[in-house]
Amino acid sequence: MSAPASFDLPIPPPEKGAPAPPTIKRLSDGKPDLAGFYMPDGGGGNYGLGKHEQDFLTPGGRGIIVDPPDGTLPMQPWAKAEVKSRQLPERGYDDPTAHCFVAGVPRSTYVPAPLQILQPPGYLVILHERMSWRSIPLDGRPHLPDEMRLWQGDSVGQWDGDTLVVETTNFNGKTWLNEVGEIVSHAQRVIERFTPINGDRINYQATVSDPLVYTRPWTVAFALNRQKEELLEVACHEDNQDLQHLKDVRDEARAKARTNSTR
Amino acid sequence: MGRVRFIGILAALVGLSVVSAAAHHSFSAEYDSNKPLKLTGKVIEMRWSNPHAWIYINVSGKDGKVVKWAWETGGANALYRRGWRKEDLVAGTVVVVDGYQARNGSTTANATSITFQDGRRLFAGSSNPNAPK
Numbered sequence: 001m002s003a004p005a006s007f008d009l010p011i012p013p014p015e016k017g018a019p020a021p022p023t024i025k026r027l028s029d030g031k032p033d034l035a036g037f038y039m040p041d042g043g044g045g046n047y048g049l050g051k052h053e054q055d056f057l058t059p060g061g062r063g064i065i066v067d068p069p070d071g072t073l074p075m076q077p078w079a080k081a082e083v084k085s086r087q088l089p090e091r092g093y094d095d096p097t098a099h100c101f102v103a104g105v106p107r108s109t110y111v112p113a114p115l116q117i118l119q120p121p122g123y124l125v126i127l128h129e130r131m132s133w134r135s136i137p138l139d140g141r142p143h144l145p146d147e148m149r150l151w152q153g154d155s156v157g158q159w160d161g162d163t164l165v166v167e168t169t170n171f172n173g174k175t176w177l178n179e180v181g182e183i184v185s186h187a188q189r190v191i192e193r194f195t196p197i198n199g200d201r202i203n204y205q206a207t208v209s210d211p212l213v214y215t216r217p218w219t220v221a222f223a224l225n226r227q228k229e230e231l232l233e234v235a236c237h238e239d240n241q242d243l244q245h246l247k248d249v250r251d252e253a254r255a256k257a258r259t260n261s262t263r
Numbered sequence: 264m265g266r267v268r269f270i271g272i273l274a275a276l277v278g279l280s281v282v283s284a285a286a287h288h289s290f291s292a293e294y295d296s297n298k299p300l301k302l303t304g305k306v307i308e309m310r311w312s313n314p315h316a317w318i319y320i321n322v323s324g325k326d327g328k329v330v331k332w333a334w335e336t337g338g339a340n341a342l343y344r345r346g347w348r349k350e351d352l353v354a355g356t357v358v359v360v361d362g363y364q365a366r367n368g369s370t371t372a373n374a375t376s377i378t379f380q381d382g383r384r385l386f387a388g389s390s391n392p393n394a395p396k
Contacts, residue, residue, distance in 0.1 A: 057290040234340060
């Protein structure tokens with residue numbers, strides 16, 4: 001696994017009078033002990049990875065793309081057109097998360113919901129509050145056969161000093177990167193770096209390569225901040241009335257299009 | 264007011280807690296920015312459900328006709344972390360809810376906040392950018 005360059009995040013100055021953050025805890029083998037609850041400081045990536053203003057019910061975002069340096073996704077022209085199409089109200093029904101499917105990688109990390117990291121021997125496990133998980137083996141095993149395609153992909157990890165480097169492949173290409181429909185395909189490959197900078201904060205970055213969609217790899221970076229609050233339950237299928245609304249919006253648009261085409 | 268609830272409201276008001284406020288998908292597809300709404304009514308039922316919770320209220324019109332409105336909010340967790348509590352929302356409670364009506368013109372809307380008779384206002388955990396994160 002070849003790791004991409006590391007992009008340092010600015011470290012916020014300590015609040016006046018606040019105690020110094022705790023030091024990184026260590027496991028018996030000397031590796032950082034990342035276990036605990038975290039809230040991602042995802043910067044509105046779930047509503048657009050680049051910097052953007054709020055738009056009606058879509059919140060704004062500070063932009064979390066650190067590469068390319070201009071902070072925009074290097075999308076091929078067809079992908080730009082597809083993203084625009086996904087933002088039509090009648091495409092709301094196509095959003096996989098509206099159907100309660102898992103968010104994929106790296107979106108699972110920047111949806112605005114807490115996560116828990118567990119570190120049993122040989123694994124790093126991430127439990128996401130929206131009731132999905134990633135179990136990342138650290139034993140050097142190869143990826144699954146190419147024909148196996150998964151929503152969350154197949155992740156394997158290894159330590160590079162104090163940084164856990166995770167490579168994920170074998171995606172099914174069905175996930176959206178966020179609510180505004182930014183794209184990845186089944187050719188997506190993600191390399192994530194989890195770097196604890198003190199006991200309360202992990203600098204996270206994800207580099208996405210996807211030659212079917214992008215002209216070059218790109219990287220997002222943000223912090224995971226430790227919190228005391230634990231995870232709650234999100235039983236997404238319980239009372240999902242949105243799906244019918246979104247279908248109504250889609251059906252109405254289709255009926256209108258049919259009427260127009262037969263005129 | 265119980266201590267737990269007070270802390271919850273305080274957190275919601277000053278935006279101390281970074282909560283999961285967002286929708287699972289874009290609300291913009293379902294609701295109409297040109298149809299803002301503010302209605303006063305009596306709680307019929309608060310449904311603490313997922314992926315989004317729902318509050319149903321009866322609204323009396325000037326003609327005396329009572330209309331049932333369904334308001335969609337953020338998920339149950341987002342509401343809980345913003346200070347919403349079951350005991351505050353028993354049937355018959357008078358509330359003011361504001362937000363945006365559905366595109367299809369039905370008596371369904373996306374709630375951005377709820378205000379109680381004593382003036383307490385809680386944000387509805389929707390993905391409305393005007394609500395604190």
